[in-house]
Amino acid sequence: MRHIIIGTGAVGGVIGGLLAGAGKDVVLVARGRQLEALRTGGLEVTTAVGTVRVHPPTAAGPQDVGLRPDDVLVLAVKSQDTAAALTAWADRPVDGGGTAAERLPVVCAQNGVDNERAALRQFASVIAMCVWLPATYLEPGRVSAGGTPVPGVLTIGPAAPSSVDADLLAAYAGDLTAAGLRAPVTADVMAWKYRKLLSNLANAVEALCGTTRDAAAGELAARADAEGRAVLQAAGIVVLDEAVHDAARADFMMSRLPGQEGTGGSSWQSLVRGTGSIEADHLNGEIVLLGRLHAVPTPVNAVLQRRARQAAATRATPGSVTADVLLRETAG
Numbered sequence: 001m002r003h004i005i006i007g008t009g010a011v012g013g014v015i016g017g018l019l020a021g022a023g024k025d026v027v028l029v030a031r032g033r034q035l036e037a038l039r040t041g042g043l044e045v046t047t048a049v050g051t052v053r054v055h056p057p058t059a060a061g062p063q064d065v066g067l068r069p070d071d072v073l074v075l076a077v078k079s080q081d082t083a084a085a086l087t088a089w090a091d092r093p094v095d096g097g098g099t100a101a102e103r104l105p106v107v108c109a110q111n112g113v114d115n116e117r118a119a120l121r122q123f124a125s126v127i128a129m130c131v132w133l134p135a136t137y138l139e140p141g142r143v144s145a146g147g148t149p150v151p152g153v154l155t156i157g158p159a160a161p162s163s164v165d166a167d168l169l170a171a172y173a174g175d176l177t178a179a180g181l182r183a184p185v186t187a188d189v190m191a192w193k194y195r196k197l198l199s200n201l202a203n204a205v206e207a208l209c210g211t212t213r214d215a216a217a218g219e220l221a222a223r224a225d226a227e228g229r230a231v232l233q234a235a236g237i238v239v240l241d242e243a244v245h246d247a248a249r250a251d252f253m254m255s256r257l258p259g260q261e262g263t264g265g266s267s268w269q270s271l272v273r274g275t276g277s278i279e280a281d282h283l284n285g286e287i288v289l290l291g292r293l294h295a296v297p298t299p300v301n302a303v304l305q306r307r308a309r310q311a312a313a314t315r316a317t318p319g320s321v322t323a324d325v326l327l328r329e330t331a332g
């Protein structure tokens with residue numbers, strides 16, 4: 001099996017780097033300064049276990065890769081970049097005949113719940129991954145993950161019934177496990193991802209306010225979560241049972257590494273890097289969309305979605321607005 005990591009940022013870098021460090025066949029797809037750094041110095045991955053530096057082959061896009069029947073396409077771009085990435089890879093020929101969309105599995109190593117739907121529109125075989133991996137893009141060529149006792153827990157399963165061969169899923173989980181990650185396989189992975197979506201509603205709070213830890217930011221995050229739960233219930237969507245969620249998380253700490261305590265999650269990192277876009281349309285925006293479809297008001301997620309999008313577009317840094325201001329806006 002060869003792992004083609006499409007989007008070698010924080011999550012893609014950690015997963016691809018650990019796989020390469022374990023001797024697995026990996027191709028790192030990246031762009032800009034990250035691609036230059038990977039080509040000149042390789043990729044450094046630091047976890048609580050230690051640091052590895054790996055030098056797998058790199059690619060700027062599908063034009064640089066001769067696809068093989070044993071390839072797995074691992075989508076690790078932010079959700080707003082999913083459609084472009086899928087379209088770029090879908091119609092590429094695979095050795096022996098057929099296209100990537102017909103023959104190769106896609107793994108959505110992403111937050112949110114709409115990447116799988118986008119992938120299933122084009123690819124026949126889609127693996128969903130619930131990513132518990134506190135990963136940081138430190139600088140070009142360097143990433144880290146602070147989870148303990150393993151860097152991350154990556155729960156995987158078919159994104160749609162019968163869309164994934166069971167042997168392939170087991171082999172993929174085996175490679176992740178060999179890389180030092182935990183990779184439980186489950187038939188109800190989308191229920192795990194909807195539960196994770198609820199946690200990720202606070203990503204925008206952290207990015208906008210710089211923290212989720214003070215009282216007002218905590219209240220904002222709690223209200224976003226309550227709206228999310230009401231919407232998912234109204235939509236009849238199955239969310240992972242809280243007891244199962246807590247048990248699965250019991251011995252796993254989503255910590256940051258020493259010296260990186262001041263860093264934040266993926267949306268916070270988007271603002272710090274000034275990438276100009278943020279994932280809120282696919283996180284808080286998913287709740288807003290479902291709220292509209294099922295007539296459940298979502299004022300808190302709507303404010304977070306709009307404010308996060310504006311903050312990214314104006315290159316605002318984390319902490320540009322207080323939670324009190326946002327709470328007042330949600331009141332109308």
Ligand SMILES: NC(=O)C1=CN([C@@H]2O[C@H](COP(=O)(O)OP(=O)(O)OC[C@H]3O[C@@H](n4cnc5c(N)ncnc54)[C@H](OP(=O)(O)O)[C@@H]3O)[C@@H](O)[C@H]2O)C=CC1
Nearest residue numbers: 007009010011076077078081110111131133134135137266
């Ligand atoms: N970071 C974390 O701790 C966690 C993140 N996640 C989820 O994982 C996903 C990835 O997040 P994260 O790793 O933080 O994001 P990053 O922004 O760190 O990494 C994504 C990378 O993909 C690159 N990219 C985008 N489009 C393409 C493309 N078409 N071809 C090649 N490279 C591309 C980006 O380049 P550029 O910078 O130029 O845009 C960037 O380097 C998101 O869904 C996120 O929510 C889930 C759990 C934890």
Ligand SMILES: CC(C)(CO)C(=O)C(=O)O
Nearest residue numbers: 111133134135265266267
């Ligand atoms: C849970 C968390 C915050 C881990 O970093 C995450 O999923 C993210 O950064 O998007």
